[in-house]
Amino acid sequence: MRKFFPFLDWLPKYQKNFFANDLVAGLTVGVILIPQGMAYAMIAGLPPVYGLYASLFPILVYALLGTSRQVAIGPVAMDSLLVAAGLGALAITTMEEYIVMAVFLAFMVGAIQLTLGFLRMGFLVNFMSKPVISGFTSAAALTIIFSQLKHLLGANIPNSNQFHQMILNAFNNLSSTNPYDLAIGVVGILIIVLLKRWNPKIPSVLLVVLLGGFAVYFLGLESFGVNVVGVVPEGLPSFNLPAFELDRAKEIFPIALALALVGYLETISIGKALEEKTNKETIDANQELVALGASNMVGSFFQSYPVTSSFSRSAINAESGAKTTIASLYSVLLVVVTLLFLTPLFYFLPNAALASIIMVSVFGLIDIPYPKSLWKHRKDEFGVLAITFLFTLFVGIKEGILVGVLVSLLVMVYRTSKPHFAVLGNIRGTDYYKNIERFGDEIDMRDDILIIRFDAQLYFGNTNFFKTQLFKQIEAKGDALKLVVLNAEAINYIDSTAAKMLMHVIEEIHTRNIEFYIAGAIGPTRDIIFTTGIIDVLHKECLFVKINEAVEYFDHPGNVSLLGKNVAHQSRIFGN
């Protein structure tokens, strides 16, 4: 029960002082949500009021089912762009049909997300590594900041989801900057930044909204060309089951799939990024899929188009001190009240004030220390971060995530294809066997014994590497060599390709009159040694628990401890 309704977990622990935090955060987000939602609906090609419809039921459902306490659900810029691009490619003639398709799209997106959630496919998100999330978050934050430039400057800058195009558009239209808009925006940014330093408890964001509205109203700034939110239409959405048609479903399935995955990745990565800052880990990947799917599906019954987690509003929500998803209920309340009664009040809100709020909130998501530390110690992971960042910035959000995940998997595969490989020696006066390159001075080397450690699973991607390195070391030892010991402690798996290679290698070593022992094989590896037939070429007495026991057996074959043998030979497959 608690699994499906996470609020049952925290509701009983709800503290009094949470109330003020949640109320302020919820109202602040709500105030942003209303104009943002309308703007995003227009990006999606829908009448503005559909952005408000998308800000009601999806948020309520997520508050009940979601596992992140700060993620703010609703209409989002990137997804709105995807909706426009997807539906624009279809042969739709009337606005009525377009609306029906957008709502049906939300239904499909929800159905796909729910299905993935019930199939417990949320583990897919494990493959988003920290470098990918960091690069993606920073790039998305930059994209959103620059998308607000046109509101901050009051200039007529065309939209784009590619950074270089945005910059270009901004430069070309700098001349149309409205100084009053710019002044409102800059003052807004200063108020938020300075108040936060002075006393973080003051609801600076709400203050900027109020001050901005009053300034426009009382100073009559509208007549100086200051851009304001303007007329907000009235009334709540009605209940309607989306009309399911198989042909239609087939037609929009690819768009729905893309939206379902991108939306999910956005929610999870925003959730994880926020979690990272608070150090409290509550997000359950499968439950998030269920929550997001249900939000979209229920939303589609009330004229919502596809929603997901909003970068800017989630940041504002966290920034404003939201403690639980109750905050979002206040946002919804504000939307309801607005739709019913308050639309005239939003008329004078200047866009530049909203832009300043979004820019400051999102600025905090840009991550500098982490890439810096990666650059210092992990050039490969820095590369993953940089590629994700650049792709997200210059190509697109979904491409950025996709490429990031693929590259980080490739790095992992490449790493295991050329793993660390060490020649070991006995540290004088101990039974430690360690890398001769690290402990050269303290080590007694023997000409007749080669001890090697291979630090990875043995699988098809590194069998050639293993063989080449092993024989290089054997050649280096020359004719004196009589025994090769493979320390298998770090070999956590042997696949069938590697098993075949290992058998060939052991046979080849035997033909050179050299013995081959394996020491320290862990249980699952012992099982593999027994089932693949490696044991037939190796012989049972050549398996040891520790290197010193292998060397001891080589020097004095009589002195063998029965217990050691039993431990070395234990296997699920053949017993002791």
Add this chain to the structure above:
Amino acid sequence: MRKFFPFLDWLPKYQKNFFANDLVAGLTVGVILIPQGMAYAMIAGLPPVYGLYASLFPILVYALLGTSRQVAIGPVAMDSLLVAAGLGALAITTMEEYIVMAVFLAFMVGAIQLTLGFLRMGFLVNFMSKPVISGFTSAAALTIIFSQLKHLLGANIPNSNQFHQMILNAFNNLSSTNPYDLAIGVVGILIIVLLKRWNPKIPSVLLVVLLGGFAVYFLGLESFGVNVVGVVPEGLPSFNLPAFELDRAKEIFPIALALALVGYLETISIGKALEEKTNKETIDANQELVALGASNMVGSFFQSYPVTSSFSRSAINAESGAKTTIASLYSVLLVVVTLLFLTPLFYFLPNAALASIIMVSVFGLIDIPYPKSLWKHRKDEFGVLAITFLFTLFVGIKEGILVGVLVSLLVMVYRTSKPHFAVLGNIRGTDYYKNIERFGDEIDMRDDILIIRFDAQLYFGNTNFFKTQLFKQIEAKGDALKLVVLNAEAINYIDSTAAKMLMHVIEEIHTRNIEFYIAGAIGPTRDIIFTTGIIDVLHKECLFVKINEAVEYFDHPGNVSLLGKNVAHQSRIFGN
């Protein structure tokens, strides 16, 4: 020098008795090559004689540069199909232009392969695991066997590169079977199979060719509708540099890239499959790219269309006992002599005899024991094999390889995302610490200590798994727990995502008043512990070489060996 001209390696060691083997194999392959080459040229949409042109210079160049001694290069059915499909999509009006484009395609394919070879991209082939090669080989062998049905039956069966379509086509045309063709084919198969059992040294394949030709000629079987090779055109190809045009190059680049990769994969996988049988590993992946690239490029100067390694002829070559690439020189010689003088002699060769030879040779490539053993012990790798097999058979050669490689990488990644995880205990009377599930009876358990071993690198894909499992074990221990020891012997890497997780985990464990030690970390892992800041939350004195030392330190913090400490703290980054 020897690297680029592998023949310098074996030529000085050439043995007298190799001569007969190479001669027989070379002539046998040559006899197959001539009619096959002509048939394949027709599949590619070219006049038959271009199949012979493709059987001259590419083979010579490969003999000098190739690292496999048995692979037979030349025109190939699959690649001919790709050429036809690729060029057919372009706006080509005359046969002259079509020929120019096919030859230019060979030039482009060669250039791409040479570039990849010089960039040392041959390592890509490491990612073809045994299950993929086995599944692919068996499926390709089946495809080729069934493609010969029409010749064996003398029936008019349309070609297809998809197995189910082939079977369907064969069934629909069974009625047009010619009993004389069928008789020749069946007798051919019996001769080869039985002679091989009786005395493998008899050149049964050549015998079948000769007997078949004589039978048709002396018994006048042609009048009974027996299909024969027929008229072979005369003359050698002239030298011509392909006319390079940038527009043209751009246009056919995608086809050339596909052919370059598929051709390379075919050559390498055939080479590896043959190598597998002889147990001598000579193939160098980068040099093979260079050899194949040079073969295609030089070939294109003499009117060759794209070539690669032929499944059937390579099998026949190995079967007939070829020892070195000198065998292929005899094939070329036969093609030259044929083009100049002998074309009439091939006239009476029955297609059914050729089909019987191909079918028997390729039959041996179908691999049964390996999938059987995988099915028994490695269900996951059996799955990879089965998927590769089915895709190759029912979808296509290149799709089969591609899907196989992707699935085997996915299996590897999935495996490391949920690795083996063990709770260890002290085996009575020893200093061994082993899995309590495997050695339960012999182990002394302590309530105040939890010792765990995680058998994989720690990376973004398994950090959640690690954390969940660890805390599950900690909860199970209850309040008595005072120490957690992580045996890190099998953790061969910690990426930055996992490092962050590990720091959070250690802090969380400390807040519960439990100590956390790490034992047995190998050098590269120690370096990571020092550079990522894990050491700051862990403290230096909590690193140990062995588990028993960690437990000893916990029980008697005074008794610490200085040497053990030095070894445990060694790191490239901060020294001792």
